[in-house]
Amino acid sequence: MRTQTKEIQDNLTPKCAHDILVEGNKRFVANLKAQRNLKDQVLATSEGQYPFAVILSCIDSRVPAELVFDQGIGDIFSIRVAGNVINQDVLGSMEYACKVAGSKIAVVLGHTKCGAVTAACNNVKLGNITSLLEKINPAINAIRKEDSKFTPEQIEEVSFENVNVSIDRIRKESPILAEMEKNGDIEIVGASYDVNTGLVEFH
Template sequence: MKAQTLETQKALSPDAALQLLKEGNARFVQNQKADRNLLEQVQDTVGGQYPFAVVLSCIDSRTSSELVFDLGIGDIFSARVAGNVVNDDILGSMEYAVKYAGSKLVVVLGHTKCGAVGAACQDVKDGNITTLLEKIKPAIGRSNPEDADAVAGENVRVMIEEIRNRSEIIANAEASGSIKIVGGMYDISTGKVDFYS
């Protein structure tokens, strides 16, 4: 597989971009990999990058978006922070991806057995971790705090709302149909991602 180009990126619809992630995850779950030369993709992207999506996921070492979606160099922007929470820097990065780099899809990807969500459910307070976990608290109020995986799924929905409410650039792009915003949950026991709006 070749690296994304300006032409291939422009030709993708938001739904087609989502389909690429679904197909990549299916390959991952089946332990198959697309035939790509990563060093060739390194060279192909020297002159520019044209990622078709921006994925906000957790820093959890088991949840690398490039691996989970069987992607290559230059395919996506990958933002990672504990609990896949939204902050100003993440929003600015997503706005750049959408408005200036042409990405067609914004994904918030949570996962099962999330340590940050579990810590928020247990009301952990410690240093800067406290501030981060406060961003997850709205999801606890909408779900059963005894079920951390349900809270993690609700946290994805809360973060999507945050993106829409706090970023006029992204909200306008979604309203115009030039991008799509979706959520997903990665199951760390199976490798499968389930998507939802």
């Protein structure tokens, strides 16, 4: 696999970037890693980086974006926060990745059996975790049918909806990214990772 260069990045369309992630996940699921020399990539990227994607994912130890999409050093920007929620720092990082550094796709990657989503559904209150989990409330309110306890199936629905909420917030709260998407410079897309199978489903 070639190391990302400015020329490769410049010639990629958002669709191509999307396809690279899909193909990478197919390899991951099949346990067929692309051949790459990580030491060579360290040297090749030492003078600059030209990632084709920025991925916001959860801190969950089972969902490392580089591995899930079978990517190497210098290929993607990886932003991680519990519950893959949006805040000003995350938006600023995404704007840097796309507007300044040239990435062609912004992905919000949720996952099944998410501890942060489960905690939010169970109304956990603890230190700074409280304000973080509150960002998941819009997804909870969209799925909640009554005041009864959430079922495991409903928690998974909240996880899926939470990705959609984050995508909506990106478009509403980042005029820079929204304009880039409108102009066809980038794709903004949600996805969900299944911790049982390793498969990523794009929304």
